[in-house]
Amino acid sequence: MDREKLKADIKEIVEEWKTKEGNLIMILHKIENRYGYVPREVSFEISKLLDVPLARIYEVITFYNYFKLEPPGKHTVAVCMGTACYLKGGAELLSELEHILGVKEDETTKDGLFHLEIVRCLGCCGLAPVIKIDGKVFGELKKNDIIDILSHYTKQNGQMVSGVGSEVSGKP
Numbered sequence: 022m023d024r025e026k027l028k029a030d031i032k033e034i035v036e037e038w039k040t041k042e043g044n045l046i047m048i049l050h051k052i053e054n055r056y057g058y059v060p061r062e063v064s065f066e067i068s069k070l071l072d073v074p075l076a077r078i079y080e081v082i083t084f085y086n087y088f089k090l091e092p093p094g095k096h097t098v099a100v101c102m103g104t105a106c107y108l109k110g111g112a113e114l115l116s117e118l119e120h121i122l123g124v125k126e127d128e129t130t131k132d133g134l135f136h137l138e139i140v141r142c143l144g145c146c147g148l149a150p151v152i153k154i155d156g157k158v159f160g161e162l163k164k165n166d167i168i169d170i171l172s173h174y175t176k177q178n179g180q181m182v183s184g185v186g187s188e189v190s191g192k193p
């Protein structure tokens with residue numbers, strides 16, 4: 022990320038909101054919408070420009086689930102842990118994803134390709150257990166389907182699925 026551009030962006034956003042009520046949250050929202058997360062250096066800059074302690078900024082960021090401190094992955098993998106999916110093996114799918122990707126909930130893989138999330142019901146319980154990658158839902162899954170699904174996305178990006186020794190043929 023271009024530091025100078027980042028500084029200019031923050032300055033512009035802070036100027037716009039400086040005198041308005043509830044400005045800290047609004048500024049953080051604007052940053053989150055623009056970058057998909059709140060970069061660390063942005064919090065320092067906001068702290069300086071608004072004259073608000075850094076601790077207060079982190080308090081707000083960590084209180085609201087909406088704000089992220091890490092850059093989002095290129096593909097968001099949402100595992101459903103709603104009742105229907107949980108009862109039909111959602112937890113197994115989750116642990117397989119954690120194992121293959123080497124991340125936990127709300128973390129992004131080192132290569133920036135996948136971000137793992139847990140959701141409560143995707144509204145298609147008849148297909149349980151399901152996961153959703155970006156906008157696409159994969160239903161009636163077994164643990165062994167996960168690797169094929171992920172490899173489809175890694176192939177698109179010319180990479181191998183991390184955590185396995187060789188390239189895997191893609192399904193879906």
Ligand code: FES
Pocket residue numbers: 101102103104105106107141142143144145146147149151
């Ligand atoms: S519980 Fe998973 S889709 Fe409803």
